[in-house]
Amino acid sequence: MGKEQWGHGYHTAIKDMNTVGFVGKWFLSFTEEGKINWQGYILKDEGNGCYLVQLYSWLDGKPTKQIVVKSTDMNTWNFYDTDAQMREDTKKIEPPQSH
Numbered sequence: 001m002g003k004e005q006w007g008h009g010y011h012t013a014i015k016d017m018n019t020v021g022f023v024g025k026w027f028l029s030f031t032e033e034g035k036i037n038w039q040g041y042i043l044k045d046e047g048n049g050c051y052l053v054q055l056y057s058w059l060d061g062k063p064t065k066q067i068v069v070k071s072t073d074m075n076t077w078n079f080y081d082t083d084a085q086m087r088e089d090t091k092k093i094e095p096p097q098s099h
Contacts, residue, residue, distance in 0.1 A: 022051055022071070025079045026086040028093070036093045039086060 022042045029038040044052040049071040055064045080086040 021045070022074070022079070025081070026083050027053070027074070027077045027079050028086060028089065029074070029077045036090070039090065041083070 023045050025042050027038075027040055027042065028036055029040075031037050038055050039058070040053045040055045042051050042053050043066065046052055046068055050068050051071065051074070052066055053069055054066050056062065057064050078086075078089065080089065
């Protein structure tokens, strides 16, 4: 099931995040085809519209790597206040093939 087919409970548009902030949010990212890609947590605002994020394994849920992502690349992501909300939403989505 693609992102456009399921009713996710918590999605915040990028423009709304400017007042709330990304740091401390959990997220799911999606491929261009609308399939789930990454799961992670936003650690730090690096400035200039870039954020340090922690990615997590789909196999065991452990942290994998940290990367810097531009906010413009986050416009299709779903954001969550807690990891429990993110995990609940993940149940509604077809898991990725690898990560």
